[in-house]
Amino acid sequence: MRTHARRTIAGATIVAFALIAAACGSGDDGGTIEGPTITIGSANFSENALVAEIYAQALESEGYQVERKLNIGSREIYAPALEAGELDLIPEYIGTMLTYLGGTPSPDSAETHAALQAAWESKGIEVLDFAPAQDKNGFVVTRATAEALGLAKVSDLSAHNGTLVLGGPPECPEREFCLQGLESVYGLSFAEFRPLDVGGPITVAALEGNEIQVGLMFTSDGTIVAKDFVLLEDDKGLQPAENLAPAVRSEIIAAYGDKFAETLKKVSSKLTTAELTAMNKLVGIDGQDPEQVATDWLKAIGVTG
Amino acid sequence: MVDKEGGGVIEFLGEVIAWFGDPANWFGPAGILNRLREHVQITVAATAVSTVVAIPPAVWLAHRRIGGSFVVAAVNIGRAIPSFAIVVLFLPISIRLGLGIGFWPTFLALLFLAVPPMFTNSYTGVAGVDPDLVEASLGMGMTDHEVLMKVESPMASPVILAAVRVAAVQVVATATLGALVGWGGLGRFIVDGFAVRNNVVVFAGALLVAALAIVTDVVLSSVERHVVPATLRSRSEGVESVVA
Numbered sequence: 262m263r264t265h266a267r268r269t270i271a272g273a274t275i276v277a278f279a280l281i282a283a284a285c286g287s288g289d290d291g292g293t294i295e296g297p298t299i300t301i302g303s304a305n306f307s308e309n310a311l312v313a314e315i316y317a318q319a320l321e322s323e324g325y326q327v328e329r330k331l332n333i334g335s336r337e338i339y340a341p342a343l344e345a346g347e348l349d350l351i352p353e354y355i356g357t358m359l360t361y362l363g364g365t366p367s368p369d370s371a372e373t374h375a376a377l378q379a380a381w382e383s384k385g386i387e388v389l390d391f392a393p394a395q396d397k398n399g400f401v402v403t404r405a406t407a408e409a410l411g412l413a414k415v416s417d418l419s420a421h422n423g424t425l426v427l428g429g430p431p432e433c434p435e436r437e438f439c440l441q442g443l444e445s446v447y448g449l450s451f452a453e454f455r456p457l458d459v460g461g462p463i464t465v466a467a468l469e470g471n472e473i474q475v476g477l478m479f480t481s482d483g484t485i486v487a488k489d490f491v492l493l494e495d496d497k498g499l500q501p502a503e504n505l506a507p508a509v510r511s512e513i514i515a516a517y518g519d520k521f522a523e524t525l526k527k528v529s530s531k532l533t534t535a536e537l538t539a540m541n542k543l544v545g546i547d548g549q550d551p552e553q554v555a556t557d558w559l560k561a562i563g564v565t566g
Numbered sequence: 567m568v569d570k571e572g573g574g575v576i577e578f579l580g581e582v583i584a585w586f587g588d589p590a591n592w593f594g595p596a597g598i599l600n601r602l603r604e605h606v607q608i609t610v611a612a613t614a615v616s617t618v619v620a621i622p623p624a625v626w627l628a629h630r631r632i633g634g635s636f637v638v639a640a641v642n643i644g645r646a647i648p649s650f651a652i653v654v655l656f657l658p659i660s661i662r663l664g665l666g667i668g669f670w671p672t673f674l675a676l677l678f679l680a681v682p683p684m685f686t687n688s689y690t691g692v693a694g695v696d697p698d699l700v701e702a703s704l705g706m707g708m709t710d711h712e713v714l715m716k717v718e719s720p721m722a723s724p725v726i727l728a729a730v731r732v733a734a735v736q737v738v739a740t741a742t743l744g745a746l747v748g749w750g751g752l753g754r755f756i757v758d759g760f761a762v763r764n765n766v767v768v769f770a771g772a773l774l775v776a777a778l779a780i781v782t783d784v785v786l787s788s789v790e791r792h793v794v795p796a797t798l799r800s801r802s803e804g805v806e807s808v809v810a
Contacts, residue, residue, distance in 0.1 A: 428748075431761035453595065456758055457748045463657070463667050467748060470666035 296516045298326040302339050302348035305332045307544050307551065308396060308481060308537065312352035312505055314555040319528045322565040325521070336361055344384045346510060353508040355391055356501040368498030370395075374506065387514055389507045389525050392532035397503035398438055398460075399480040400493045406474050407491040414496040415447055418475065422450045428464055428473030431456035439477060442499040451475070480534055483542030505532065524564075531562040581766045582773070591770075596754070598774065605751040605778060608669065608741050612676035613734045619677070620684035621726060628692035628722075629714050641685045644678050652678050653743040672744030672751075679740055680733040687729030691722030724794050731786035738779045742771075752778065 299320060303313035310331040317327045330348060333339045340361060342348045356366035359377040366373045370391060378388045402412055410421055418425065433439035434454055443449045457463045460478035465488060467473045478485060478492075480503075485492055507525045514521060540558060543549040559565045585591055592598045627633050644652075653675040660671035695718050703717045704710075745753030755771025 431754075431758040435762045455748065456745075456754065456761075457667070462661075463748045466657075466661045466667045470661075470664075472666055472668065472748075 292324055293326065294324045294517070296326075297349075297513065298328050299349045299513060300328045300330055300347070301350045302333050302342060303331045303351060304336065304339060305334050308541050309352055311540060311544055311551045311555060312532070312537075313350075314551055315528060315532075315559060316350060316352060316507060316525060318552075318555050318559055319524055319564050320521075322559070323520075323524050325517070325524075343386060343508065343510065346512075349510045349513045351508050352505050353388070354396060354503045355388070355506050356397065356503040358508070360501075366501035366503075368495070368500060368502055370502040370504045373502040374504070377506075381508070382511075385511045387509050387511050389509060389522050390529050391504035391506035392529035394481065394505050394532045394534045394537040395503045396479055396481040396505070396534075396537070397500045398477055399495065399500070400443075400475050401468065401478045401485055401490040402475055402493065403468055403471075404489045404491055406471075412491065412493060414494040415443070415449075415499070416496050417493070418443075418449050419447060422448075423452055425451055425474040426453045426455055426472070427451040427475045427477075428455040428457045428467045429477035430459040433477065438500055446497050446499050481537045481541055483538055483540075483545045486538050486542045487546045505529070505537075527564055528559070528562075531564075578766070578769075582769050585766050585770050601750055601752050601754055602774070602778070604749075605738070605741055605753075605775075608673060608676065608744065608749075608751060609734065609737050609778075609782070612673055612680055612737050612741075613730065616677055616680035616684055616733060616737075617730060620681045621688045624685045624688035625692050625714070625719060625722070625726075628689045629718055631693070633689075634693075638686050638689055641682050645682045649675070649679055649740045650743055650746075653740075653747060657747050667748035668744070669749055671747045672741065672749045675743070676737050676740060680737050683729045683733045683736075684726070688722065688726045691725035692718050694725075695721045720795050721798065724790070724798055727786075727790045727793060731783060731790065734786055735779050735783050738782050739775060742775055 301313050301317050301320075303310040313329070313331050317329055321327050333342065333348075336358070339348060339351055340358070343351055355370070355373050355377050359366045359373055359380060362377070362380040364376050364380050366376070374388060374391050381388060400415055400418075402410075406412065411417060427433075427440065427443070429439055433456070434441070436442075440451075440454055443451075455467065455473050457467055457473070457476070460476075460482060464473075464476045464478060465484055468476045468490065469488065475493075478490075480492060484490070506529065509522075509525075536558070540554050543554045544551050556565070590597075594600065627637060647655075653672060656671040656675045656678070657667065660666065660674060663670075665671070699717060699721070700713055703713045708716065741751050742753030742756060744751050745757035752771055752774045755774065756768050759765070759767030759771060
């Protein structure tokens, strides 16, 4: 009995020392910030979950308490959850979110951001500074086509009116952001329109096989990097702005102050479409772990050590 | 769109008729005539190639009494896979083979669909010829080759031709799925109409496919009547119900 009791005391002492050491250890890292736990949510596709993971790790490195609820579902599910306080922070695309709230986005990012900010404020949501990165419809060509025809911008296509085949989703001819806008805003005409898929494997195969020369894809699609395609610059602003921005509950900002927003601002300022596309490729095509990709990127941009 | 759905059946059919009445929907690369031509083209190609691939080996194997139910079962595995899955599965295969999107994945999927019924029926048709008849033919001095060409094949022809007809109708209906992998054909009206939630175009496309399937059935039925020996026609009627 006696030896047993002694052992217990010895064990308890060790545990106590360990706890003190752990507390000191975290104190050296900048300390845990007192305040409400920040619940971070995301939509149910890998790019959005990746950006949410980046937010989470950036905040954790500053000492904020974070809970992840990633891959929740569509906007119809996570937006009400954010407004109801079940979530505190989500990465959001400013144009689509503004449309969701009943507004009309413009190709101008700052203007769209301001309109979204105004529309969401009354529900207790703040939209912090947006990143340069955009995930929206874009027109891509193969590297070979770009070099042969001298293409860098969408307007460069006008020199080849009537000779190229455009591929896109079947609804493209009926849509302003697609064929209609290319004709009316850019003055383009194509030899033919081929109905394919929404920037998926059929469009990629058609571009590679030169069955189409211009294809509609999403601007941050990792396949663009993987296949060495060239994303043509939307120089006449056909597509509404779709920059990524952190949407946060106002009470979180009130609880933590400006320093909280600064952390996310630093992340957003470094997140360009090219960086995002490269990370999407690592996750979606190379099969890397999104958490690791987020960690590596935050290290590379100098947000974390 | 909600108005259209709420507008009643009569109004909807009126819009479908108006769609058919618009000459703009008939001409050009995306018009009915060109889509019909594409659809007929791939149907004829897939059915013809399937005939060559399926029937001669099946007839020969059955003549030699090789394989039996095992071969038939193996070939029939293909029929258990849904057509949609076949088309989607053949897309990456076609891309890897360098055949691209559109025609080839659709064509390969249609082959996969048409070969099994033709093979099965040809095999069972020939294998089912009365052994006494074969023996009598040999007894009359016919060579092995003559038995195959003059006795077994004509005897099995009603069953084989019925299978070709059934497969061709199935190919017409399934070629619609080619629109999902970047090919043309009448399926374009259904897929493209659905993409813009235009039910009039979807319905018109479905009507066109159904009409083509009926025409295919009628044409091949009359071919059967002309090809099958007169003495076997009553047999044809009986077997047909079993196959179809």
